Amino acid sequence: MTNGMNKYVKYGLILLLSVGLILFTQEIKSLKDPNSMPVTGTTVLGLGVLWLFSMIGIGISDVMQKSSVKFIRDFPILGWVSITSLVLCLISDFFVQAIQAVDFLSITTPILTFAGISVANRLVDLRKTSWKIALVAIFVFTGTYAGSALLAQLGLYLAGN
Template sequence: MTVSILLLSVSLVLFVQWIKLVKNPKSTPITPDTFAGLGLLWLFSLIGIIISMLMKRVPWKIVRGFPILGWVSIVSLVFCLLSPYCVRVINAVDFLSLTTSVLAFAGISVTHRLKDLSKISWKILIVALFVFFGMYFMDTLISQIALNLSGR
């Protein structure tokens, strides 16, 4: 089941990259390195999931509770530090195609928890508005500073 979900996600990334290429021919092209990069991302995810499942048997609570995303990140980091090939082929995968797929899966996962969100007090809305405003304000401020420093 996990393997097929990972395969579906890799296929979605490839589909999004292809659509982006159709809309903008100057964007990241689909090459054999793209397929190798997607294969490596699939493999890193699978290894991270397997490590997470194995760590559930460890008696230390901090290791048992470590998220799958953390294990996948560690596996990816180790392999990319050891091999420039990994970095090269993963660079052939369009970053925005990856984020689009990740955000789609995040949206799907959040919808399963809407009942939990509705139980949270209305005060979370105020906190969320301040967080969103603060993030937007700081992003624009940092961008403006960077543009001024670069002379634009």
């Protein structure tokens, strides 16, 4: 059981690092551009809420591992966190207010910083792929995005929006 608790302490600290980096980014952003969203007490509160929702999502995901339905076991943690957040934000507008004091773009910069570091050892794997596959990749990415955008555009038009 102590091992189990240690795991959550570790997740908690990593999430603390994550929200800490967001706070830092938002501060830097407002230094660079005074018109951007300032860091306020509500921002810190919002970051606390994000931390809490993430922890709850991790907990739910762990509980769901015991489910007998494969689909539920395989459902990503990212999804559980979104659902947790959606439900709690629907219940109380307080969460919405707090979270919206956190600047969206300030959340993305630290994530992509870590994404860049995380792929450092995979750059060599690029040699295993060919230019043909790279060209296919461009079409595959274009296909999924443009395909969805076309259908969405058509749907919105038919819905009269």
